[in-house]
Amino acid sequence: MKKTFSNTYIFIYSAVLVVVAALILTVVSVSLKPLQTKNQQAEQKQMILKTIGVDATRDNAAELYAKHITEADGYYTFDGGVIIPLKGTGLWGPIWGYLALDESSTVVGAVFDHKGETPGLGGEIATDKFAQRFIGKKMDTQAIHLAKNADHSNPYEVDAISGGTMTSNGVTAMLAKAFEDYKGLSSNSRISSSSRDTSNTREEVQL
Amino acid sequence: MKNFDLIKLPFSKNNPILVQVLGVCSCLAVTAQLKPAVVMALSVTVVVTLANLIVSLLRNTIPPRIRIIVQLVVVSTLVVLVDQVLKAYVYDVSKQLSVFVGLIITNCIVMGRLEAFAMVQKPWASFLDGLGNGLGYSVILIVLGFVRELFGSGTLWGYPVMEKLGLYSIGYENNGLMIMPPMALILVGLIIWAHRSKNKDLCEQ
Structure with a gap:
């Protein structure tokens, strides 16, 4: 035998159900927020440290970060240069990253991440393999861009991701925007940089 | 059906992946390494068990016309x-696991057990059925994750087994196909083959 339910019952039933579900989710979300934020901040510090070749775990990230990185107005400085944040959009959602530049605006380290690019295609920007391609490239007179069959001797060109054209375009746009925002930063920071000792040796190497 | 059977059957005779062929999508996607496979297995087990319990408790109040929506609300809240x-x-x-956690909502095992079992059975039996099916799914996921990580990446839970055994120095190479989803499908096929040859009554005539 089947019970029948009136329309009023169905409306009230679904309304109550949804409100109860929303209440539970709100409580959990609010109570777990501090832990999640802590994880996200640790991850951001890990990413920044990675650009200067420091491998941090989630636990010692804060400590190493305090040791190596100084926060400036919208960017970061380390012993030997600056780290600029990158923010942009990929195909499905936000993409972001950090570029570490030395005094001659040469990339010494890069790291990228994304919210929801296609795994195996656009999602490849989060791999070390992709980030490695930026090392030695320059951000002085123009921004780095991604290109198909990139010319590896060109200091402003990096190989794009096959199958990830939209994401690659997003990375190019993100780099162009960061270049506009932070143009000339690495040479300015040289003057204010307190770590003269290492910057001298670095310049000699470049000569 | 005896309560013990509810837990036992999904491991073999009524395994959600091998026999019901439910939840295959996620089982191909997350088993390239052992760790995500185990976490996914645990997450699905928790979700299907609790969803079964909750839906079974509500079963007499749920209007049949909106039962799928009600099930979805319960499942997505849990997920x-x-x-x-x-x-x-x-x-x-x-x-x-990124998107795959969200995709537990559409995991056929969860919806399948809710529709087929929890809507018409008592809470305790539904709880056991959910647990059994979740664990039956977990077993397959863990076996796949183990084999694929060991032969695909040469590691287990991130520990470099093959390197420690010194196999690379004598010319051993990782099998790249193992980390691709198609290989998971082939492995599932092989497991089903072995499973059916043991349980002849499952074979169709």
């Missing part, structure tokens, strides 16, 4: 809870 907990306590794993 979002699991996602939030993973993000708070095992952040790396939750990043690795």
Whole structure:
């Protein structure tokens, strides 16, 4: 035998159900927020440290970060240069990253991440393999861009991701925007940089 | 059916992946490494068990016309809870599983058990059925994750087994096909083959 339910019952039933579900989710979300934020901040510090070749775990990230990185107005400085944040959009959602530049605006380290690019295609920007391609490239007179069959001797060109054209375009746009925002930063920071000792040796190497 | 059977049968005779052929999508997607496979297995087990219990408790109040929506609300609430907990306590794993946690909502095992079992059975039996099916799914996921990580990446839970055994120095190479989803399908096929030859009564005439 089947019970029948009136329309009023169905409306009230679904309304109550949804409100109860929303209440539970709100409580959990609010109570777990501090832990999640802590994880996200640790991850951001890990990413920044990675650009200067420091491998941090989630636990010692804060400590190493305090040791190596100084926060400036919208960017970061380390012993030997600056780290600029990158923010942009990929195909499905936000993409972001950090570029570490030395005094001659040469990339010494890069790291990228994304919210929801296609795994195996656009999602490849989060791999070390992709980030490695930026090392030695320059951000002085123009921004780095991604290109198909990139010319590896060109200091402003990096190989794009096959199958990830939209994401690659997003990375190019993100780099162009960061270049506009932070143009000339690495040479300015040289003057204010307190770590003269290492910057001298670095310049000699470049000569 | 005896309560014990509810737990036991999904392991073999009524395995959700091998016999019901439910939840195959996620089983191909997350088993390239052992760790995400185990976390996914645990998450699905928690979700299907609790969803079965809750829907069974509500079963007499649920109007049949909106029962799928009600099931979906219960399942998605649980999945979002699991996602939030993973993000708070095992952040790396939750990043690795990314979209797949959300996709538990559409995991056929969950909806399948709710429709077929929890809507018409008592809470305790439904709870056991959910647990049994979740664990039956877990077993296959863990076996796949084990084999694929060991032969695909030469590691287990991130520990470099093959390197420690010194196999690379005598010319051993990882099998790249193992980390691709198609290989998981082939492995599932092989397991089903072995399973059916043991259980002839499952074979169709």
